[in-house]
Amino acid sequence: MSLVEPAAEDLKRQRTLVTPEGIALRLEIASVGQRLSALIIDLMIIAGVLILLLLATGFAFAAAGQNSREAVLIVLFLGLFLLRNGYFLAGEMSARAATLGKRAMGLRVASRDGGRLRFEAIFTRNVLRELELFLPLTLMLMALVTGGTVDGWIYLLGLVWCGVFVFLPLFNADKLRAGDLVAGTWVLRAPRQKLLRDMADDGADAQPHFAFTPAQLDAYGVKELQVLEQVLRDANRATVRAVADRIVAKIRFDRGAATDLEFLRAYYHAVRGRLESRLLMGKRRKDKFDLG
Amino acid sequence: MSELQLKSQRFRREREVDWKRLEALVTKAEKRSAGALSDTEILAMPVLYRSTLSALSVARATSLDQGLIGYLESLSARAYFFVYGARSTPQEQLNAFFSRDWPGGVRTMWRETLIAFAVTFLGAVVAWWLIGSDSDWFYAFLDPGLAGGRDPTASVESLRETLYHDEGSDGLSFFATQLFTHNAGVALLAFALGFALGVPSIVLLMMNGAMLGAMLHVFISKGLGFEFVGWLLIHGVTELFAIVLAGAAGMRIGWAVAFPGDRSRLEAISETGRAAGAAMMGVVIMLLLAGLLEGFGRQLIVNDWVRYGIAASTAVIWGLYFYAPRPARAGR
Numbered sequence: 001m002s003l004v005e006p007a008a009e010d011l012k013r014q015r016t017l018v019t020p021e022g023i024a025l026r027l028e029i030a031s032v033g034q035r036l037s038a039l040i041i042d043l044m045i046i047a048g049v050l051i052l053l054l055l056a057t058g059f060a061f062a063a064a065g066q067n068s069r070e071a072v073l074i075v076l077f078l079g080l081f082l083l084r085n086g087y088f089l090a091g092e093m094s095a096r097a098a099t100l101g102k103r104a105m106g107l108r109v110a111s112r113d114g115g116r117l118r119f120e121a122i123f124t125r126n127v128l129r130e131l132e133l134f135l136p137l138t139l140m141l142m143a144l145v146t147g148g149t150v151d152g153w154i155y156l157l158g159l160v161w162c163g164v165f166v167f168l169p170l171f172n173a174d175k176l177r178a179g180d181l182v183a184g185t186w187v188l189r190a191p192r193q194k195l196l197r198d199m200a201d202d203g204a205d206a207q208p209h210f211a212f213t214p215a216q217l218d219a220y221g222v223k224e225l226q227v228l229e230q231v232l233r234d235a236n237r238a239t240v241r242a243v244a245d246r247i248v249a250k251i252r253f254d255r256g257a258a259t260d261l262e263f264l265r266a267y268y269h270a271v272r273g274r275l276e277s278r279l280l281m282g283k284r285r286k287d288k289f290d291l292g
Numbered sequence: 293m294s295e296l297q298l299k300s301q302r303f304r305r306e307r308e309v310d311w312k313r314l315e316a317l318v319t320k321a322e323k324r325s326a327g328a329l330s331d332t333e334i335l336a337m338p339v340l341y342r343s344t345l346s347a348l349s350v351a352r353a354t355s356l357d358q359g360l361i362g363y364l365e366s367l368s369a370r371a372y373f374f375v376y377g378a379r380s381t382p383q384e385q386l387n388a389f390f391s392r393d394w395p396g397g398v399r400t401m402w403r404e405t406l407i408a409f410a411v412t413f414l415g416a417v418v419a420w421w422l423i424g425s426d427s428d429w430f431y432a433f434l435d436p437g438l439a440g441g442r443d444p445t446a447s448v449e450s451l452r453e454t455l456y457h458d459e460g461s462d463g464l465s466f467f468a469t470q471l472f473t474h475n476a477g478v479a480l481l482a483f484a485l486g487f488a489l490g491v492p493s494i495v496l497l498m499m500n501g502a503m504l505g506a507m508l509h510v511f512i513s514k515g516l517g518f519e520f521v522g523w524l525l526i527h528g529v530t531e532l533f534a535i536v537l538a539g540a541a542g543m544r545i546g547w548a549v550a551f552p553g554d555r556s557r558l559e560a561i562s563e564t565g566r567a568a569g570a571a572m573m574g575v576v577i578m579l580l581l582a583g584l585l586e587g588f589g590r591q592l593i594v595n596d597w598v599r600y601g602i603a604a605s606t607a608v609i610w611g612l613y614f615y616a617p618r619p620a621r622a623g624r
Binding site: 017019025073074080085097110111116121123127129165178182183184193194196197230273277 | 297298299300301304308311312315319321322323324342345346348349353354355356357358359360362363365366367368369370372373374376377385389393397469470472473476477480481483484485487488545558561562563564565566568569570572573
């Protein structure tokens with residue numbers, strides 16, 4: 001994960017939510033790929049539970065006497081019904097608002113208006129799954145089982161018709177599937193992020209040994225600073241060396257016996273101090289070409 | 293050394309404790325549920341959330357530490373969903389659902405409900421008329437396996453037998469379960485299909501009506517009309533009503549997709565979806581009750597008048613529950 005400049009593709013999926021406190025939060029719409037992966041994980045979990053359920057009820061049925069067989073069948077049928085309709089509901093109703101698959105992908109369901117996610121909405125978006133997922137699956141299974149006795153054209157029409165709903169998320173900016181449309185929800189990517197170290201902490205010790213002139217500090221803007229932050233964070237030896245050499249050459253600085261890392265840390269600290277003090281005055285220098 | 297520190301570093305050091313505390317609270321709430329938090333923690337949450345949010349806006353304006361801003365963004369969003377997206381207790385949700393959302397959802401689609409009734413009726417009439425002209429039409433509406441020998445060739449005695457057949461209490465609860473899961477599946481599908489402009493929902497309702505008409509024709513032509521209707525309606529009032537409501541909810545969604553009116557299409561769809569979704573949850577409950585009535589009530593109660601009595605009272609109960617005027621509650 002890079003902290004620097006998101007790619008154009010990521011920017012397209014960014015939305016802002018203005019909280020009641022008046023602060024804009026940036027949200028990221030989950031990509032179709034992420035959602036597909038989450039769905040596949042969920043389906044694998046369902047399939048696993050299904051196999052366990054069938055095995056368990058199968059053994060129970062064989063072991064049970066004539067009288068309790070009925071109870072076993074009831075458990076099986078209710079279990080199947082719950083598995084199909086309840087799995088997604090239960091996951092999305094929890095505090096994380098995500099099924100296990102979505103959790104694994106760092107996704108969550110949220111109400112599009114920023115309000116609370118109501119139970120009806122979760123119910124509705126998952127009922128529509130019948131149309132988008134289970135119906136096409138059934139159609140395909142039917143074709144396999146009947147082995148082509150279903151009229152080819154009717155079958156094709158059915159597939160095309162289902163395809164409209166299956167591929168809906170690909171054709172709108174918010175990646176909404178039919179269930180999201182009807183329920184007024186969307187799926188966001190909200191991974192947990194750890195508080196990373198402040199890269200200026202290292203530089204504070206090193207800086208006194210370096211004396212940068214204002215001109216040397218003005219060589220770069222915010223964008224380059226953030227690239228430098230990432231370089232320091234990754235601390236890849238080869239990259240650090242290359243970047244240090246580039247900067248030394250550009251600002252014509254004599255770094256003496258200092259190592260690459262020491263030099264970069266000190267320079268990062270100094271540049272950040274300078275850019276931040278200008279930021280405080282309302283001047284944000286975008287990048288090195290921004291001379292305003 | 294301290295004067296060498298940047299303002300943004302000092303800012304971070306000062307406030308970090310609060311952020312970490314909020315993060316711990318949010319993580320705890322997400323792992324289990326809001327109930328896992330103690331009272332003091334619940335009270336602290338909004339305060340910490342607001343201070344983190346203000347820290348985020350300060351950081352955006354004064355700090356160039358990407359790690360910090362990214363962290364605050366993600367933490368604020370997580371806390372936001374918790375503070376503003378927090379659901380009420382299950383108890384309150386259930387109350388709201390039964391007292392307001394479900395009947396309210398059903399009431400908003402009264403027009404579609406009438407249409408769905410009409411479509412079902414139309415299906416029944418068409419099937420009746422077609423079978424009247426040629427009894428072979430029966431097999432077009434009903435799968436012989438499903439009809440279970442209740443077809444035009446059956447004798448009066450065997451038909452009467454099917455109406456009062458008592459399988460004993462064995463197998464009844466399984467039968468009820470199976471009926472419920474099957475019907476609920478069909479109803480949910482009828483609703484989901486509504487998204488395709490409502491047409492498939494109408495077709496499903498029509499087919500349902502046709503099946504009804506076909507069966508009615510078989511029994512009435514054999515002079516068993518009164519008995520059959522009692523047999524059907526003991527659970528049928530609830531079940532048919534539920535299926536009609538499911539079709540109506542589907543139509544309503546389809547209508548919003550096709551004709552959003554003044555609102556944007558997205559708004560129209562999600563607004564309708566909210567009411568229709570509540571109604572659909574109710575439909576599943578109705579089908580559960582219908583399955584119980586069908587599995588137990590019908591098999592155990594064989595007196596026609598008792599059957600009619602139960603049918604009539606379910607009709608009155610549902611009618612009052614959904615459509616009876618009720619006092620407006622303040623603040624809602």
